[in-house]
Amino acid sequence: MEYAVEMLNITKDFPGIRANDNVTVRLKKGSIHALLGENGAGKSTLMSILFGLYQPSEGTIRINGKEVVITDPNVATELGIGMVHQHFKLVECFTVTENIILGMEPTKNGMVDLKTARRQIVDLSKKYGLQIDPDAKISEITVGMQQRVEILKMLYRNADILIFDEPTAVLTPQEIEDLIMIMRNLIQEGKSILLITHKLKEIKEVADECSVLRRGKYIGTVNVKDTTEQQMADMMVGRNVNFNVEKGPAHPGNVVLDVAHINVKNAKGILGIKDVSLQVRSGEILGIAGIDGNGQEELVYGITGLSKIESGSVKFGSHDVTHKSIKEHYEAGMGYVPEDRHKHGLILDFALKENFIIHHYQRPPFAKNGILQPKEIDDYAKRLIDEFDVRSGNGSETLTRSMSGGNQQKAIIAREIDRSPDLLIVVQPTRGLDVGAIEYIHKRIVEERDNGKAILLVSFELDEILALSDRIAVLFDGQITGELKAAETNEKELGLYMSGSKRKEVSDHD
Secondary structure, eight states, X not given: OOEEEEEEEEEEEETXXXXXXXXXXXXXXXXEEEEEEOTTSSHHHHHHHHTTSSOOSEEEEEETTEEEOOOSHHHHHHTXXXXXXXXXXXXXXXXXXXXXXXXXXXXXXXXXXXXXXXXXXXXXXXXXXXXXXXXXXXXXXXXXXXXXXXXXXHHHTTOSEEEEESTTTTOOHHHHXXXXXXXXXXXXXXXXXXXXXXXXXXXXXXXXXXXXXXXXXXXXXXXXXXXXXXXXXXXXXXXXXXXXXXXXXXXXXXXXXXXXXEEEEOTTSSEEXXXXXXXXXXXXXXXXXXXXXXXXXXXXXXXXXXXXXXXXXXXXXXXXXXXOOHHHHHHTTEEEEOSOIIXXXXXXXXXXXXXXXXXXXXXXXXXXXXXXXXXXXXXXXXXXXHHHTOOOTTGGGSBGGGSOHHHHHHHHXXXXXXXXXXXXXXXXXXXXXXXXXXXXXXXXXXXXXXXXXXXXXXXXXXXXXXXXXXXXXXXXXXXXXXXXXXXXXXXXXXXHHHTTSOOOOOOXXX
16 A cells, blocks of 8 residues: 555644644645544644644654654745644735746746746636636635635645645635545545545545544544544544534523614725624524625624624613623623634734633732732633643743634633623624534534523535524615524525515514
């Protein structure tokens, strides 16, 4: 059997934590090998070792049968290894072409030869079905397109071994289908792929083999064809995982969120939300379904105070917050789990405990007479870390930037749910989380509902919308095309509303 990559008995120690403990993974040439594990199981660390970002404490690496020492990413590139990171490494104000050639610029008469580079990129893009505009600025293209730029960066450097770190965490369902097609094209062209993920459906769809890590240890490798999603989930978490959301019927009470005829502009200054009205009552979950880019962001930004409302009104109970500051929204009883955890959820260069108290650091018990109380803050952080299983190398002192994406997500959810606000707005709450964590977060969201809180859920995962919501409002082109009871609809019907081919008169909230 020919292996493109053999990582044998790899151990990696960081101060106070063993991220990889005697792990062996072998990637067969011309195949897709998935690496599955919970948040913080050591998957990204292992792949960062292969890409030369870290050095192993013990163990050996072989590429195409030859033992190698990968001291940095330049060595990895020379060996034909490329990596698409979970958080992309692109220069926003550069074009696609400029990003791809960065560090490997072709020159002609002492000048950067953009023309030749552009031609090469267009050829590569066609060959692998990437359909990218070489002249577009990164700041103007979608996340899915940015990911394709990262893939082209690897191909431009002649990589044969491609590492994808959580590639679908930020993609819409349609973009995920496209990416799976792209991966298949890459394999047909003789590439070999290592895929870090915890989406079992995608592993079943695209991978040949799957190795499972749990808390840094190697659990086993399975042939994907012969293994069920349930078996892989149980291997990953170490117990039986329940895929179903357990919830009784809702008992809606008073209106907590009342949105009436709002109009909100998008980043381009055009109306992204047009005359939208909706209500969420205490003790119920209203799910917002829709294909990404149909006004979800503008709706949430309008309700949370991140964007100005052009006309219409937003009320939390008796508080009119239409033109109030974000701080006033929080004080009126709002909790918010944002879609972009780096931009709106966390201050990455703060310690984890500082992020936990960010909304109320100036109040008792965290402050007394304007002075912070370290013991109270530490105790609070420790409780949240234990309760929500937030894994970090150095406990509450960990720099938030150094945590895995999934654990950053858990930290935001812990902070917002623990405050138990009257209105909880959750956008993509389980993005980048493993099945064990998803099960727990879903349970906590349902508990908040049962405690009489109003919950507005925005998710692009239709099965999540159907499993959690009591009612579902569908957004298409900035308007609500339908409002349905979750128990009386299905993915197919929602799909018709989401594409705008079916509309229903929505009750007016005057």
